Amino acid sequence: MVGACAPRAGSGRPDGGTLLSTRDLTVCYENNEALHPTSLDFAAGQVTALIGPSGCGKSTFLRCLNLMNREIPKCKIGGEVLYHGRNINTRKENLFELRKSIGMVFQQPTPFRKSIRDNILFAPKRHGLVSGKEDCDALVEQSLRAGALWDEVRDKLDESAYALSGGQQQRLCIARTLAMHPDVVLFDEPCSALDPISTFTVEETIRSIAESGICAIIVTHNMEQATRVSDNTTFFYVGDMVETGPTKRLFSQPQDKRLQDYLTGRFG
Amino acid sequence: MANFDMSAHVRRINRQDRIATAVLVGIAAFVMLMLAAIVIYILVAGAPKLFDLNFLTGKPQQFKEGGGIGPELFNSFYLLILTLLISVPLSLGAAIFLSQYAPDNAATAVAKTAIETLSSLPSVVVGLFGFLFFVLYMGWGFSIIAGAVALTMFNIPILVRVIQQALEDVPRSQRDAGLAMGLTRWETTIHVLLPAAMPAIVTGVVLSAGRVFGEAAALIFTAGQSAPVLDFTCLDFSSPSCPWNVFRPAETLAVHIWKINSEGVVPDLTAISNGTAAVLMVCILAFNILARVIGKYLERRLTSE
Numbered sequence: 001m002v003g004a005c006a007p008r009a010g011s012g013r014p015d016g017g018t019l020l021s022t023r024d025l026t027v028c029y030e031n032n033e034a035l036h037p038t039s040l041d042f043a044a045g046q047v048t049a050l051i052g053p054s055g056c057g058k059s060t061f062l063r064c065l066n067l068m069n070r071e072i073p074k075c076k077i078g079g080e081v082l083y084h085g086r087n088i089n090t091r092k093e094n095l096f097e098l099r100k101s102i103g104m105v106f107q108q109p110t111p112f113r114k115s116i117r118d119n120i121l122f123a124p125k126r127h128g129l130v131s132g133k134e135d136c137d138a139l140v141e142q143s144l145r146a147g148a149l150w151d152e153v154r155d156k157l158d159e160s161a162y163a164l165s166g167g168q169q170q171r172l173c174i175a176r177t178l179a180m181h182p183d184v185v186l187f188d189e190p191c192s193a194l195d196p197i198s199t200f201t202v203e204e205t206i207r208s209i210a211e212s213g214i215c216a217i218i219v220t221h222n223m224e225q226a227t228r229v230s231d232n233t234t235f236f237y238v239g240d241m242v243e244t245g246p247t248k249r250l251f252s253q254p255q256d257k258r259l260q261d262y263l264t265g266r267f268g
Numbered sequence: 269m270a271n272f273d274m275s276a277h278v279r280r281i282n283r284q285d286r287i288a289t290a291v292l293v294g295i296a297a298f299v300m301l302m303l304a305a306i307v308i309y310i311l312v313a314g315a316p317k318l319f320d321l322n323f324l325t326g327k328p329q330q331f332k333e334g335g336g337i338g339p340e341l342f343n344s345f346y347l348l349i350l351t352l353l354i355s356v357p358l359s360l361g362a363a364i365f366l367s368q369y370a371p372d373n374a375a376t377a378v379a380k381t382a383i384e385t386l387s388s389l390p391s392v393v394v395g396l397f398g399f400l401f402f403v404l405y406m407g408w409g410f411s412i413i414a415g416a417v418a419l420t421m422f423n424i425p426i427l428v429r430v431i432q433q434a435l436e437d438v439p440r441s442q443r444d445a446g447l448a449m450g451l452t453r454w455e456t457t458i459h460v461l462l463p464a465a466m467p468a469i470v471t472g473v474v475l476s477a478g479r480v481f482g483e484a485a486a487l488i489f490t491a492g493q494s495a496p497v498l499d500f501t502c503l504d505f506s507s508p509s510c511p512w513n514v515f516r517p518a519e520t521l522a523v524h525i526w527k528i529n530s531e532g533v534v535p536d537l538t539a540i541s542n543g544t545a546a547v548l549m550v551c552i553l554a555f556n557i558l559a560r561v562i563g564k565y566l567e568r569r570l571t572s573e
Contacts (some may be wrong), residue, residue: 071447095447095450096451097450099447100449103448104449106441106445108439110441112442112459112460113463113464113571126455
């Protein structure tokens with residue numbers, strides 16, 4: 001993980017690395033605009049942290065990137081979400097194909113009530129990505145290794161995922177997402193239900209999947225966590241995207257008054 | 269001062285705790301005692317007939333002693349299975365629709381209210397409706413199918429509510445997780461929500477099956493009160509003596525108890541009525557245990573726990 005420090009110094013990558021961007025993205029619940037127009041870019045191989053006090057719109061923003069907000073009644077997403085340069089915020093977009101390549105990990109671990117093996121294989125099988133026992137076994141091992149869980153569960157793949165600890169369950173959910181070979185993974189406060197040691201392991205996992213070329217975006221209310229895992233950080237406040245930039249710069253020289261106040265603990 | 273108050277407070281809440289526990293244990297013990305008394309009374313009263321093979325398999329008598337309940341026993345199970353075959357898939361579909369697909373609008377609200385109202389409909393009303401509509405208007409006569417459809421109407425509202433509740437009790441995050449992996453709502457419901465809700469669904473189906481098995485009022489007017497002698501070698505599906513013929517009249521155990529007590533003239537009617545009640549209860553008990561075993565097995569298969 002130490003080697004990760006070098007590329008973390010800045011987001012000086014060329015624009016060619018941009019995988020996902022938003023242009024004037026807004027979210028309305030009924031008549032209330034929960035997210036004001038936001039334009040951001042996310043590059044492959046980098047971790048971006050979205051920070052801000054509760055109710056600032058960071059989770060709302062994250063849930064637009066795979067259009068999960070569409071599952072909430074009366075929620076409208078405006079503006080554009082460009083994925084590989086193509087606007088996906090259209091009625092014609094195939095959500096099932098889209099969410100195969102933009103994975104998501106939730107705040108609470110959400111393993112299915114199935115065996116560890118079936119948790120990994122369930123979605124890839126439904127999408128027709130694997131067939132045959134050898135392929136399946138290979139995918140299970142590869143995904144669990146990527147989720148840093150293989151050594152702990154290799155002997156009990158057919159046992160229930162519910163028997164795992166909270167941290168293990170969360171890593172299983174990460175592994176399960178990686179099994180579909182996504183190029184973007186969204187994390188919605190993935191460590192807020194975990195103890196410090198599990199948190200550390202999950203953070204390492206997030207770093208290592210970013211190093212494998214995946215674009216990782218993580219919502220967190222924990223500023224230390226943002227400094228530990230992210231290359232870039234974006235600060236939201238009451239539905240506004242306030243400031244964005246390389247994590248080190250953002251925390252050492254915040255430009256906006258609201259961010260300065262937040263960092264010094266005056267609110268939030 | 270503070271210390272003194274504290275210990276008095278602790279003593280008081282300890283005393284409250286002990287009193288509350290004692291009251292609750294008392295209530296529970298009273299209920300259990302009543303139940304046990306009823307069960308033991310029925311079993312003891314019916315014991316002479318319960319283990320009498322001639323009673324269990326014999327045909328009922330109109331005027332003489334020594335009638336059996338063979339056809340009624342078979343009819344009860346046949347009717348139960350037919351009812352469940354019709355009502356479980358329908359309720360499952362309705363519950364899945366209401367909990368996962370139905371938009372939150374006036375039509376859905378009306379449907380939900382209608383189901384709640386139907387679930388408290390007296391069974392005799394269901395029976396009379398079944399008599400007018402299925403028996404007379406559709407021309408099915410007193411028949412198993414009329415009985416099964418009437419019981420379905422009586423069963424569906426409760427099953428829909430139980431299954432819907434079971435599905436809604438699965439945390440929303442499970443559904444979101446499925447959708448976030450690019451699964452359709454249908455795949456998420458069938459492969460994620462249903463297995464997680466299965467124990468509650470099985471319990472609901474078992475409870476409703478017990479109600480159906482013991483139901484009399486709705487059947488008196490639909491499946492009828494006569495039990496033709498059954499010939500298990502008969503495969504002519506239009507013959508009233510063919511057990512599988514769904515258009516023959518079929519008296520069930522519960523209806524038999526009602527009929528014998530209200531208009532029976534056999535000399536041993538008390539013994540027959542007691543025996544039938546005991547058989548009915550043992551059947552429901554056996555059915556519950558069986559369903560639980562199946563439910564546990566299904567759960568293990570589906571969840572690898």
